[in-house]
Amino acid sequence: MFAYYLQLGLRSLRKNPMLTALMVMAIGFGVAASMTTYAVYRATSRDPIPQKSSVLFNTQIDAFGPENLENGEPPPALSYTDATAILRAHKATHQAIVYPVNVSVIPEDPSHLPMRQTAYANGADMFGMFDMPFIQGRAWTRDDDEKHASVAVITRDLNDKVFNGGQSVGKQLNLDGRLFTIVGVMDNWNPQPLFFDAPNTGGFVDEGATVYIPFTRAIDLQLGTNGNNNCVKEPEQGWDGYLRSECIWLALWTQLDSKSEVDAYRSYLNGYAAEQQRAGRWSWAPNVKVRNVVDWLDVQKVVPKESTISLVVSLGFLAICLVNTVGLLLAKFMRRAQEIGVRRALGASRATIYAQFLIEAGAVGIAGGVLGLILTGLGMLGTSLVFPSDIAHLATLDPTLIFLTLLVSIAATVIAAFYPTWRAAQVQPAWQLKSN
Amino acid sequence: MNLQIKPILSALRRHKAGTILIALQIALTLAIVCNALFIVHQRIERSNRTTGMDESNVIAVQNRYVGKPETFIPLMQTDLAAIRNVPGVESAYITNAFPLRRGGWSTGMQIDPNKTKDSLPSALYFVDDQALKTLGVKLIAGRNFTPSEVVNLPPQSTPAPAQVIITKAIADKLFPKGDALGKTIYYAKNKPSTVIGIIEKLTVPWIEFDHMDNVTLMPVRFDSSYQHFLVRTRPGQQDAVFKAIPTALYKVSRMRVLPEKYGLRTFETVRANAYEADRGMAILMTVVCAVLLAITAAGIVGLSSFWVGQRRKQIGVRRALGARRSDILSYFMTENFLIALGGVIVGTGLALGLSQWMLKYFEMPRVSPTYVGVGIVLLLALGQAAVFAPALRASKVSPVEATRSV
Numbered sequence: 055m056f057a058y059y060l061q062l063g064l065r066s067l068r069k070n071p072m073l074t075a076l077m078v079m080a081i082g083f084g085v086a087a088s089m090t091t092y093a094v095y096r097a098t099s100r101d102p103i104p105q106k107s108s109v110l111f112n113t114q115i116d117a118f119g120p121e122n123l124e125n126g127e128p129p130p131a132l133s134y135t136d137a138t139a140i141l142r143a144h145k146a147t148h149q150a151i152v153y154p155v156n157v158s159v160i161p162e163d164p165s166h167l168p169m170r171q172t173a174y175a176n177g178a179d180m181f182g183m184f185d186m187p188f189i190q191g192r193a194w195t196r197d198d199d200e201k202h203a204s205v206a207v208i209t210r211d212l213n214d215k216v217f218n219g220g221q222s223v224g225k226q227l228n229l230d231g232r233l234f235t236i237v238g239v240m241d242n243w244n245p246q247p248l249f250f251d252a253p254n255t256g257g258f259v260d261e262g263a264t265v266y267i268p269f270t271r272a273i274d275l276q277l278g279t280n281g282n283n284n285c286v287k288e289p290e291q292g293w294d295g296y297l298r299s300e301c302i303w304l305a306l307w308t309q310l311d312s313k314s315e316v317d318a319y320r321s322y323l324n325g326y327a328a329e330q331q332r333a334g335r336w337s338w339a340p341n342v343k344v345r346n347v348v349d350w351l352d353v354q355k356v357v358p359k360e361s362t363i364s365l366v367v368s369l370g371f372l373a374i375c376l377v378n379t380v381g382l383l384l385a386k387f388m389r390r391a392q393e394i395g396v397r398r399a400l401g402a403s404r405a406t407i408y409a410q411f412l413i414e415a416g417a418v419g420i421a422g423g424v425l426g427l428i429l430t431g432l433g434m435l436g437t438s439l440v441f442p443s444d445i446a447h448l449a450t451l452d453p454t455l456i457f458l459t460l461l462v463s464i465a466a467t468v469i470a471a472f473y474p475t476w477r478a479a480q481v482q483p484a485w486q487l488k489s490n
Numbered sequence: 491m492n493l494q495i496k497p498i499l500s501a502l503r504r505h506k507a508g509t510i511l512i513a514l515q516i517a518l519t520l521a522i523v524c525n526a527l528f529i530v531h532q533r534i535e536r537s538n539r540t541t542g543m544d545e546s547n548v549i550a551v552q553n554r555y556v557g558k559p560e561t562f563i564p565l566m567q568t569d570l571a572a573i574r575n576v577p578g579v580e581s582a583y584i585t586n587a588f589p590l591r592r593g594g595w596s597t598g599m600q601i602d603p604n605k606t607k608d609s610l611p612s613a614l615y616f617v618d619d620q621a622l623k624t625l626g627v628k629l630i631a632g633r634n635f636t637p638s639e640v641v642n643l644p645p646q647s648t649p650a651p652a653q654v655i656i657t658k659a660i661a662d663k664l665f666p667k668g669d670a671l672g673k674t675i676y677y678a679k680n681k682p683s684t685v686i687g688i689i690e691k692l693t694v695p696w697i698e699f700d701h702m703d704n705v706t707l708m709p710v711r712f713d714s715s716y717q718h719f720l721v722r723t724r725p726g727q728q729d730a731v732f733k734a735i736p737t738a739l740y741k742v743s744r745m746r747v748l749p750e751k752y753g754l755r756t757f758e759t760v761r762a763n764a765y766e767a768d769r770g771m772a773i774l775m776t777v778v779c780a781v782l783l784a785i786t787a788a789g790i791v792g793l794s795s796f797w798v799g800q801r802r803k804q805i806g807v808r809r810a811l812g813a814r815r816s817d818i819l820s821y822f823m824t825e826n827f828l829i830a831l832g833g834v835i836v837g838t839g840l841a842l843g844l845s846q847w848m849l850k851y852f853e854m855p856r857v858s859p860t861y862v863g864v865g866i867v868l869l870l871a872l873g874q875a876a877v878f879a880p881a882l883r884a885s886k887v888s889p890v891e892a893t894r895s896v
Binding site for chain 1: 514515518519521522525526556557558645646678679740744745746767770771775778781782786789795796800844848851854
């Protein structure tokens, strides 16, 4: 019977090509707009490290004082004094300070120009905490951190550029005239949103960092942050004065595997802040936040306004397309009142009328879905016209999205067809026959 | 003209579903379209804001020195000399930031040396005596810096030179009496800066800031590996200078990076980059509006055609009883007008609701009544245009139809 109804449906769709084309186009456009903006929204709101996002925590502590805060939210970074004090206390099994630096690689061949690289200065634990994927060698050790070792981890891209993709562990890398020994090569790694550096990057960067060097070494080299630096009090002159200052510029990440560990860490931070208050450094009550990756990204508002607004508008667009489809289907089905009357008089049950018309609507949905898929594909190419490149390139037409596009299209059309179908099923056979 | 409102209303009651669907579609379209157009308007307005600069013939160069010498000051000065020597260059200076760069330095300032709170924020631009000319800003009071006033600023220190030039916006806020010139401002504790000049307008580097026109020019060379050169070229020389600058700089020294993407930009590019997201939003919302209106119009055409088809017999009867073609035409036009009117009334409520929601979640300004008004007129007109063809077809139904059985 299904095949027969499908055949009937297709025949009827062919009878009114204009009306059918209108419906298919409305559904196609509606679905494509929603799916394209959804793809962007999905990319900007995703969990960048799902396997560990619930056990990785960022540390915030109010070093500014309540009068300098918005809604009581502690600043998004830490001062050198606080970050290193908390690190030294060692209240979590894994913890690392991290901040962005800018370095240039000076090639051995003097005929080549230097290359600027995005880099991070961080503690040894970060590699393990963030599951960073090594393809050669290994991360540096906590011992290297202690010794302020001049070591570096680079990524595949830089290894390809500088060492032609060969074995580079043990080789020297010249960063701004200082030699670093490469201890490991990582695969290219650029989680989006870039959770551990969200305040500086807004969460999205075209290309990931290519060099990682020990935090302790970077401090020795007086490498200032490439990110934000905020001071409520004027720092003293010079690098040491800066390190002693209340300027905030460092992120501290910890891995806390259970709720009790989180609670213990939080109460330690409260104790630390209270101690600073007692010592007279701060005149305000402790205000600390320990947030996991998802909460942190939420507070940092990494999902751009544009992404959410366009998704909302597109969903409204889809709703209008569906209202439109309901109207057109109604017109189409009611035009066939006589045909329905005849079929009902000849013994067709209401259920068969439902089946026939819903299948016909489903066919429209499939056609709309195929058109929607083509338009979504075009939409993906067009995202770079509408969204900044660091976000646009994240939206991709993957199998999930293809499946979702077809599913939404068919489901939406069938749902839109319920009312017109119900009306069709209500047609009284006797009345229709009589009027003929 | 006979508006035939009563019979239309009673006819509409007969096909409630179709009426409600068209009205609903118009209502939703109005809600989305007037909010979307309002977003377009805001974004365009934002990206058309002026910077206070004369933006034509300006090139921005982003330079990072490689290596770590004791000081970058001599490098900066030889580079600047090299750029100023490029044929076609009118003037140039070195800075940390400029309008629309989207990164820079801001600090609080006050007129009371002892007070630390309630300071007014200002963006800081480090400049020299050629900056005013290069930026093309107008000095409305006082004087420019002299070359000897430019001082070096070591890394990790607070800038507070003896002389500053401020924008009129700052002058008006700090010295409402209009006597800012010659007065003292504190950018750092116990370090007075004298206002030697006031410029008409210059905006901060960021596109979102509470005090867009609060800018202080400081005669400072900041000792840092990261510098920007702002270059004004003679009219018609911009392309030639654009190509010559990298060559000139690499000739001075190869130990530098001029990044591929943002290394050299004309100011038009700087502006386009700054407002990329705004432009994208405007494009997206315009396309959505256009397609939405098209779909709504198509829906009206579809349903109206169906109604005309359904009522051929009645139309024929009316014609046979003496109704003129124009009566039939105006019947359908009026019918659509009434439905659309219902739609826009509901739609106005929805539009305001959506605007309220966006205000709450995205801190967007409330949609202006003008946009709702424009949307209402647009949709009523669209409805009339869409129904015209089916209505015209209806008016051509011949009276003979009355005698046909369906």
